[in-house]
Amino acid sequence: MKQYIELCEHILQNGAKKEDRTGTGTLSVFGYQMRFNLNEGFPLMTTKKTAFRLIVSELLWFIKGDTNVKSLIAENNHIWDEWAFAQWVESSEYNGPDMTDFGRRAQQDDEFSRQYQEQMAIFQEKILTDDQFAEKYGDLGPVYGKQWRSxxxxxxxxxDQLRNVIEAIKNNPDSRRHLVTAWNPEFVDDMALPPCHTMFQFYVADGKLSCQLYQRSADVFLGMPFNIASYALLTHLIARECGLGVGDFVHTTGDTHLYSNHMEQVKEQLQRTPRALxxxxxNEEIDSIFELEVKDISVEGYDPHPRIKAPVAV
Structure with missing residues (x-):
């Protein structure tokens, strides 16, 4: 993952200090691009362990058009929990300890962190066992899956943008209109988190499918390793569906940033030597991208450095 390491170094050397929605603060650059040849191995981060199973379950969640965290929590995937949790603790129905600014406070106050973990466990249990609660507080609004599929x-x-683009790739591979967009201005304010990865385009040449993602906002330390692997996986899945090989994944980002409370973790990661991808x-027995389950997708030969923990900015 030489490209990713170079990006981190570029931000540390050239980034501008900026404030942000979360109040955390960032070092940021604007407009950056990386290219990954998917025939050289699957681009899953090796300088720190990255949970591939979570990447798979989230992507399949998008592909199915789901927008409720219930199915993710059932898969033990908690990527989106904080945004759903915020909807509950900010509501008039919540009567537990004050959870204002829980993301930052949980990193700074051990007693508050204990309370937060207790309330999050209650929230997760209610999502799984109470259908009405899950419908009210588990749904994130018209986020990615809704825009991709409906x-x-x-x-x-x-x-159904995703199904349409697959059919277009099969029937008119040279088209320049193989696009899917998640940025729907009419509904942005109804989303728990407006799409960070806003639009992607496919390109067919020499029997290979390539994909370019435009990402308006990129959390380089925590989010970007997931984004790279997720869209690389999507490219593989759609190429397979269309009877094509894979080409490149091109990752183009707008506000490309390192959070101020991730700096020590980034520096630790930069001391590590990348390993083989x-x-x-x-699963070759499953033909359709729409029928795949988490158990059907895996990686072999993944030998990363240990995980590096860092707080999520909500």
């Missing part, structure tokens, strides 16, 4: 039209219908394995 984009609302002005005539009251919906557009793993190989992606997909």
């Amino acid at each position: 984009w609302a039209t002005t005539t009251g219908g919906t557009i 793993p190989i992606l394995k997909i």
Whole structure:
């Protein structure tokens, strides 16, 4: 992952100090691009352990058009928990300890961290066992899956962007319109978190499928390793669906930042030597991208350095 290491070094050397929505503060650069040849191995971070199973379950969640954290929590995937949790603790129905600014406070106050973990466990249990609670507080609004699979039209219908782009790749591979967008201005304010990875485009040449993602906001230490692996996986899955090989994954980012409370972790990661990339394995008995389950997708030969923990800015 030489490209990623170079990006981290570039931000540390050239980044501008900026404030942000979370109040954490960042070092940021604007406009950056990395290119990964997917034939050289699957781009899963090796300088720190990255949970591939979580990447798979989140991507399949998008692909299914789901927007409720219930199915993620059932898969023991807690990537989106904080945003759903915030909806509950900010509501009039919540009567527990004050959870204001829980993301930052949990990192600074051991007693508050204990209370936060208790309330989060209560929240997760209620999501799994109370359908009405899950419907009210587990749904994140019209986030990625909704836009990919059920984009609302002005005539009251919906557009399945993902299925349409797959059919277009199969039937008109040279088209320059193989696009899927998650940024829907009409509904941005209804989303728990407006899409960070806003649009992606596919390109077919020499029997290979390439993908370029435009990401408006990139949390380089925590989020970006997931984003790279997720869209690399999506490229593999759609290439397989369309009878193509894989080409490049091109990652283009807008506000590309390191949070101020991730600096020591980044420096630790930069001291590590990258290892060989793993190989992606997909169950050959499942033909359709829409029928795949988490157990059908894995990597072999993944030998990363240990995980490095860092707080999530919510």
